[in-house]
Amino acid sequence: MLKILNFSLAASLFAAAAQAASPPSLYTATQATAGAAVFAQSCAMCHGASLAGGAGPALVGPGFATSGTTVGSVFTMVAQQMPLSSPGSLSHAQYEDVMAYILQKNGYSAGGTPLSYAQALTSTTPLVSQTK
Numbered sequence: 001m002l003k004i005l006n007f008s009l010a011a012s013l014f015a016a017a018a019q020a021a022s023p024p025s026l027y028t029a030t031q032a033t034a035g036a037a038v039f040a041q042s043c044a045m046c047h048g049a050s051l052a053g054g055a056g057p058a059l060v061g062p063g064f065a066t067s068g069t070t071v072g073s074v075f076t077m078v079a080q081q082m083p084l085s086s087p088g089s090l091s092h093a094q095y096e097d098v099m100a101y102i103l104q105k106n107g108y109s110a111g112g113t114p115l116s117y118a119q120a121l122t123s124t125t126p127l128v129s130q131t132k
């Protein structure tokens, strides 16, 4: 009995540690690189070249992605309302790429599977800035 309890405690501690150490990989490095260019052209004038904020709020750090924020909630907001000056004006690929860039800047690492527009809209993966 004690052994079983110890095992499940160890397993949950391991899961928590793994989560803290490595947030999920949701996009590819190619998308993030392309997203940096999209960001520079369509977002940086309001959110700052390093995402630290300006006319628009910061998109990195503790002020961004507070409790309850998901990849889906941020992506839906971006795809429907950004750029504020011309909402919905980018292509689906450009929205995917810029989301990849935002994830990268918040400490999420790239992986082998690209982020898709449809998947990003409904993603329940928590978006917690890893860069405090």
Ligand code: HEC
Pocket (backbone or CB within 6 Å): 039, 042, 043, 044, 045, 046, 047, 055, 056, 057, 058, 059, 063, 064, 065, 074, 077, 078, 082, 083, 084, 085, 090, 098
């Ligand atoms: C003309 C200025 C402007 C441009 C261009 C712009 N934004 Fe915004 N953005 C804002 C403002 C202002 C807000 C805050 C809006 C609000 O709270 O209703 C905002 C909010 C956001 C948020 C939500 C932040 C939060 O803390 O909830 C995200 C994410 C975002 N913008 C991403 C982008 C991306 C990505 C682009 C480029 C595709 C972009 N924005 C282009 C002005 C801009």
